[in-house]
Amino acid sequence: MAQGIVLTGDRPTGPLHLGHYVGSLANRVELQNSYKQYVMIADVQALTDNFDNPQKVRDNVLQVGLDYLAVGIDPHKTTIFIQSMIPQIAELAIFYLNFVTINRLKRNPTIKAEIAQKGYGENVTAGFLIYPVHQAADITVVKGAIVPIGEDQLPMIEQANEIVRTFNRTYGVDVLVEAKPLISEVPRLPGLDGKAKMSKSLGNAIFLCDPADVVSKKVMTMYTDPDHIRVSDPGKVEGNVVFSYLDIFDTNKDEVKELKAHYRRGGLGDVVIKKRLIDVLNAFLDPIRTRRAALEKDPDYVMATLLAGSQQTREVAEQTMREVRAAMRLDYDVRDKR
Numbered sequence: 421m422a423q424g425i426v427l428t429g430d431r432p433t434g435p436l437h438l439g440h441y442v443g444s445l446a447n448r449v450e451l452q453n454s455y456k457q458y459v460m461i462a463d464v465q466a467l468t469d470n471f472d473n474p475q476k477v478r479d480n481v482l483q484v485g486l487d488y489l490a491v492g493i494d495p496h497k498t499t500i501f502i503q504s505m506i507p508q509i510a511e512l513a514i515f516y517l518n519f520v521t522i523n524r525l526k527r528n529p530t531i532k533a534e535i536a537q538k539g540y541g542e543n544v545t546a547g548f549l550i551y552p553v554h555q556a557a558d559i560t561v562v563k564g565a566i567v568p569i570g571e572d573q574l575p576m577i578e579q580a581n582e583i584v585r586t587f588n589r590t591y592g593v594d595v596l597v598e599a600k601p602l603i604s605e606v607p608r609l610p611g612l613d614g615k616a617k618m619s620k621s622l623g624n625a626i627f628l629c630d631p632a633d634v635v636s637k638k639v640m641t642m643y644t645d646p647d648h649i650r651v652s653d654p655g656k657v658e659g660n661v662v663f664s665y666l667d668i669f670d671t672n673k674d675e676v677k678e679l680k681a682h683y684r685r686g687g688l689g690d691v692v693i694k695k696r697l698i699d700v701l702n703a704f705l706d707p708i709r710t711r712r713a714a715l716e717k718d719p720d721y722v723m724a725t726l727l728a729g730s731q732q733t734r735e736v737a738e739q740t741m742r743e744v745r746a747a748m749r750l751d752y753d754v755r756d757k758r
């Protein structure tokens with residue numbers, strides 16, 4: 421087993437999509453073979469902007485758990501847990517708040533963008549504003565050293581590492597471990613509409629749980645080249661979402677290359693390339709769907725897996741907290757005090 425602990429997670433606000441797969445799920449399926457890996461369902465973080473809709477978060481904990489197991493995150497190799505079931509994370513986050521200024525939080529680029537996008541302005545809640553601190557606690561409570569994430573999460577890791585360094589320096593310890601982000605080598609998957617990012621809130625996503633006919637319909641709406649009007653017209657491959665997806669999911673690279681050349685020359689219609697992509701995506705998704713359908717029949721098993729993973733994580737987290745509390749002179753119950 422290689423050195424280093426992997427920690428990563430997702431907010432349970434909806435089922436996971438192909439963008440999640442390309443951005444980090446694929447990495448996790450690999451990493452679990454050589455690292456101790458923790459994957460977290462971040463229900464507390466999801467509640468920061470869904471606190472008035474707890475049932476949505478509750479329902480999606482199961483959906484995300486199903487997605488994890490269906491894509492091949494193996495609970496015998498990876499510890500999958502629910503954030504709220506680790507009270508040590510909340511305790512640690514409270515301690516960390518001493519090391520972070522409000523101004524620093526407001527300057528976090530991801531937070532800044534989200535505040536703008538959600539229109540919170542000055543009325544942003546404290547809970548939302550501090551979620552990067554909470555996320556620092558997610559990572560460090562299990563001493564996560566490697567964090568497979570999408571690029572948008574880089575500011576979170578940067579901020580977490582600032583906290584780690586300040587904590588260790590302030591108390592003269594090396595209790596906390598800095599984390600390295602692991603960004604997928606596969607280029608980011610655009611949305612169906614050609615927007616830079618696939619996202620549920622933009623309504624441009626293909627979900628891992630979409631049935632075959634839904635995938636077909638979605639691919640048929642995909643953005644291609646608006647100037648490619650007649651089949652005989654030469655078409656553009658750059659920015660053409662169908663080709664972006666074929667590049668990632670079609671294993672026959674030579675044929676994709678030929679298709680691109682043909683499309684550029686003219687004489688290749690959008691429907692032909694879309695039909696090919698539908699087949700490619702459905703072949704990719706079919707085994708995931710089959711596993712998901714079997715697991716959906718046994719939600720108790722899925723929840724039991726998440727609870728068992730949470731129990732394991734609590735034990736590791738409590739170990740870290742003993743060191744943290746000792747560093748902060750909060751180890752009242754430990755007999756051999758210095």
Ligand code: TRP
Nearest residue numbers: 427428429430431462465555558
């Ligand atoms: N913020 C992440 C997202 O929106 C989810 C997340 C929460 C996370 N805690 C984490 C990711 C810790 C990596 C590590 O997708």
